[in-house]
Amino acid sequence: MLDLTPDEWNAVRLSIKVGLWAMAASLPFGIAIALLLARGKFWGKSLLNGVVHLPLILPPVVTGYLLLLSFGRRGPIGSFLDEYFGIVFSFRWTGAALACAVMGFPLMVRAIRLSIEAVDRRLEAAAGTLGASPLWVFLTVTLPLILPGIVAGMILSFAKAMGEFGATITFVSNIPGETQTLPSAIYTFTQVPGGDAGAMRLTLISIAISMAALVVSEMFARRIGQRLDIG
Amino acid sequence: MTLSVAVHHRLGALDLETSFESAGHLTALFGPSGSGKTSLINIIAGLIRPDAGRIVIGDRTLVDTANRRFVPAYRRRVGFVFQDARLFPHLTVRSNLRYGRWFTPQGERYAEFDRVVEMLGIGHLLGRRPALLSGGEKQRVAIGRALLASPRLLLMDEPLASLDDARKAEIMPYLERLRDETRIPIVYVSHSIAEVARLATDVVVMAEGKVAASGPTTEIMQRLDLLPPEEVGEGGAVLDMKVLRHDEGFGMTVLGAAAGEMRVPRVALPEGAVVRVRVRARDVMIATERPQGLSALNILPSRIVDIGKVNGAQVDLRLDCHGDMLVSRITRQSLETLQLTVGRDVFAVIKTVAFDRANLSPGAPLVLTS
Numbered sequence: 001m002l003d004l005t006p007d008e009w010n011a012v013r014l015s016i017k018v019g020l021w022a023m024a025a026s027l028p029f030g031i032a033i034a035l036l037l038a039r040g041k042f043w044g045k046s047l048l049n050g051v052v053h054l055p056l057i058l059p060p061v062v063t064g065y066l067l068l069l070s071f072g073r074r075g076p077i078g079s080f081l082d083e084y085f086g087i088v089f090s091f092r093w094t095g096a097a098l099a100c101a102v103m104g105f106p107l108m109v110r111a112i113r114l115s116i117e118a119v120d121r122r123l124e125a126a127a128g129t130l131g132a133s134p135l136w137v138f139l140t141v142t143l144p145l146i147l148p149g150i151v152a153g154m155i156l157s158f159a160k161a162m163g164e165f166g167a168t169i170t171f172v173s174n175i176p177g178e179t180q181t182l183p184s185a186i187y188t189f190t191q192v193p194g195g196d197a198g199a200m201r202l203t204l205i206s207i208a209i210s211m212a213a214l215v216v217s218e219m220f221a222r223r224i225g226q227r228l229d230i231g
Numbered sequence: 232m233t234l235s236v237a238v239h240h241r242l243g244a245l246d247l248e249t250s251f252e253s254a255g256h257l258t259a260l261f262g263p264s265g266s267g268k269t270s271l272i273n274i275i276a277g278l279i280r281p282d283a284g285r286i287v288i289g290d291r292t293l294v295d296t297a298n299r300r301f302v303p304a305y306r307r308r309v310g311f312v313f314q315d316a317r318l319f320p321h322l323t324v325r326s327n328l329r330y331g332r333w334f335t336p337q338g339e340r341y342a343e344f345d346r347v348v349e350m351l352g353i354g355h356l357l358g359r360r361p362a363l364l365s366g367g368e369k370q371r372v373a374i375g376r377a378l379l380a381s382p383r384l385l386l387m388d389e390p391l392a393s394l395d396d397a398r399k400a401e402i403m404p405y406l407e408r409l410r411d412e413t414r415i416p417i418v419y420v421s422h423s424i425a426e427v428a429r430l431a432t433d434v435v436v437m438a439e440g441k442v443a444a445s446g447p448t449t450e451i452m453q454r455l456d457l458l459p460p461e462e463v464g465e466g467g468a469v470l471d472m473k474v475l476r477h478d479e480g481f482g483m484t485v486l487g488a489a490a491g492e493m494r495v496p497r498v499a500l501p502e503g504a505v506v507r508v509r510v511r512a513r514d515v516m517i518a519t520e521r522p523q524g525l526s527a528l529n530i531l532p533s534r535i536v537d538i539g540k541v542n543g544a545q546v547d548l549r550l551d552c553h554g555d556m557l558v559s560r561i562t563r564q565s566l567e568t569l570q571l572t573v574g575r576d577v578f579a580v581i582k583t584v585a586f587d588r589a590n591l592s593p594g595a596p597l598v599l600t601s
Contacts, residue, residue: 122317125278128304129311130380131334137305140330144321 004201010177011185012205018093018181019161022100023154026108030153034112055167056106064170067099071171095172096179100161107160108153115149116142148224155217162210182206232416234258234275234384238284238294242270247281247440255433257410257417259426259448262437263459268420271437272386275418276311277304288384305334310382310415314389316373318361324372325357331380342381350412351375351405367398371405378413385409387419391426400588406430407593424465428452428509429592453558455512455539455547467511468557471594474504483583490552494528495586505594512547514585515559518578519569529581533557535573538566550579 004012036042037049055063071078071089081087089095119142127137165183172179174188186202189195237250247267260268273279275286277293280301286294288309293302310331318327328348332340348354351371361369370390377385390406391399403426410417410430421427427434427448434451436443444457451457452469472486477497486493486506498506521530531552539547546566550557557579571577 120317122313122315123319125304126311126313126317127319127330129276129278129307129309130331130376131305131308132330133305133334136334141319 005198007176007180008185008198008202011180011182011202012209014093014096014177014180015162015182015206016209018097018100019158021094021097022104022161023108023157025097026101026105026157027150027154030105030108030112030157031150034109034116034153037109038113038116052109053106055103060103060164060166061170063102064099064167067095067102067167067171071095071098089172091172091175091179093172093178096168096181097161099167099171100164101157103164103167104157104160107156111153111156112146112149115146115152118149119145148221151217151220151224155213158213159210162206162213182209232289232383233287234416234418235285235287236271236275238271238274238281238286240270240274240279240281240284242267242279245270245440247271247274249437249440249442251435251442251445253416253418253433253435253445255416255431255447257419257431258433258435259431260418260420260435260437261422261427261431262443263422263461266437267440268422268437269388272311272388272418272420275384276309276386277302277307278311291383308335308339308380308383310377310380310385312370312374312377312385312387312390314392316361316366316369318364318369318372318376320361322361323357324353324359324361324364327361327372328353328357328375328379331376335381340381342379344379347375347378350408365398366394367401370394370398370402374405374409378409378415382415385415385417387417389420389422391421391423403429403592411593422459422462424452424458424462425509425589428469428590429507449556452509453549453556455558455560464513465511466558467509467514468555470508470510470555470557472506472508474498474500474502474506476502488555490533490555490557491531492529493531493581494583495591496583498591500593507592507594508586509590510557510581511585511590512558512560514581515550515557516580517548517559517561517565517569517571518580519571519575521578522580525580527580527582529579529583531557531579531581533577533579535571535575535577538571538573550577552579 033052037045069075073079073082073090078089089098124137124141127141132140163183165187168181169184174180174184182202186199189199233252233254235252238247240247245267247270249267249271260271262268270279274281281294281296283296284294292300293307294300319330351374353371353375356364356368356372364372391402407430419430431448433446434448435445436451436457444451444454449469449471452467455463455466458466470488470490472488472493475485475487475492477484482497483494484498486495486508500506533550533552535548536551537549541563544562545560546563548559548561548571550559559579
């Protein structure tokens with residue numbers, strides 16, 4: 001049944017690679033922004049909150065186009081990164097990862113932020129009286145307690161990346177082997193006569209990967225829950 | 232080691248303006264809820280930054296707003312036992328206990344793991360998670376966790392308040408061992424007379440953010456006017472007495488002090504040991520002549536030295552029993568009928584069964600030396 005053509009295998013591999021990179025690269029930023037939004041008191045906090053949530057409410061095509069304008073070869077950020085660091089996003093798989101990371105970012109920040117807000121700050125004060133500096137308090141108390149939220153955020157980000165289509169195709173197009181992720185490949189199949197079987201195969205694979213991600217996250221959540229005696 | 236606190240802090244409606252000094256082994260901060268006890272202890276711990284003031288422990292200045300000095304909580308080495316144990320839920324009891332040790336400089340770690348675990352009786356809990364402990368067990372682990380950080384000063388914020396009477400009775404002996412077996416000065420917040428009378432060597436009484444009185448426990452406890460209304464019935468004199476002998480036949484112990492001999496229900500302490508006795512004012516009757524044919528066993532000759540302010544139907548008398556002070560609460564009617572006046576010789580009558588576990592406890596050996 002899984003009689004995939006090389007191009008189809010490429011799409012599967014690329015999708016997973018893009019999803020994992022999008023998830024991993026946005027994680028440190030996700031934790032930092034979530035901390036800032038949950039704990040910080042500064043001018044422009046609601047503005048930052050709005051910007052973070054923008055990809056959730058804008059049409060994906062608009063987000064993709066904005067990425068193209070800013071991170072494209074001629075865009076202000078894109079040209080800077082290309083010139084000084086040799087990092088190119090446009091029409092590369094890295095661009096697909098960037099688009100997926102941006103689209104999944106609000107979901108990740110939200111999950112982590114909620115778990116930070118649920119942390120009992122009195123536990124952190126207790127750690128302080130035991131001699132732990134603020135950094136150690138974060139590493140030994142806050143971080144372990146928000147781990148379930150971090151895992152949830154990572155899974156949401158990965159799942160969003162697996163399904164991301166509009167922003168990706170707008171930003172980096174639909175190039176087999178480079179930027180053609182699963183949704184783009186399914187879309188391509190539906191555009192050609194006789195592509196139904198291929199679309200169905202990739203659809204099933206897509207479902208399988210998403211289910212697997214969900215199962216893994218449930219396992220993680222249960223193990224952490226057992227450790228915290230709350231699950 | 233002397234703790235000296237003089238702070239000013241505004242917190243909502245409460246205007247904390249406090250200054251006290253204590254060299255006592257266990258200093259109780261005593262007062263009704265809302266009197267500023269908890270704010271004050273949080274300020275000492277560094278969890279609240281006072282508007283102005285100075286806090287000095289021994290030779291170390293923790294806060295001095297005049298010189299812009301403020302040592303953050305994690306550098307103070309001041310242990311804190313919270314009312315709600317606040318154990319780390321993601322760590323085992325063993326890791327909770329070891330947490331503070333990590334951050335203590337090598338040369339300053341005086342607390343020994345095995346000794347603290349043994350003293351608190353928590354050896355069988357080490358592998359468990361905090362969620363599976365009872366309230367009393369949690370609080371004992373919390374005390375151990377604070378001790379094992381080898382603090383210079385230990386603060387306890389009503390550590391028994393959230394526990395039922397059985398759990399309180401379970402922890403009390405551990406607190407007494409803590410007071411008698413370790414050399415760490417302790418500041419203990421409480422609104423319970425029973426706890427303060429039993430544990431404290433010194434008392435600082437707080438009311439509306441100010442210090443109403445401070446001094447040795449035996450002196451402060453006679454001042455019934457300082458007590459919050461809900462605790463007035465529990466108030467009375469606190470005496471440190473010695474076990475003279477046990478009367479096994481009747482199941483009693485005979486205690487002795489300057490006041491004379493006192494018979495109380497059998498206490499499990501050897502002869503010569505110190506017992507702290509809280510004689511509730513309402514348990515002390517007055518007789519103008521030595522009573523005959525009376526079931527009460529303790530009849531102490533004494534002299535009225537002070538007649539307090541009349542409060543409704545009742546009035547408090549202070550009695551001098553050969554140097555020891557007793558307080559007696561009687562009705563205004565009895566005061567008039569018996570024609571009691573200051574300077575009159577009377578007999579204080581106390582039933583043996585007025586004493587129970589709540590007002591008999593092993594006394595602190597340190598108190599006797601003073």
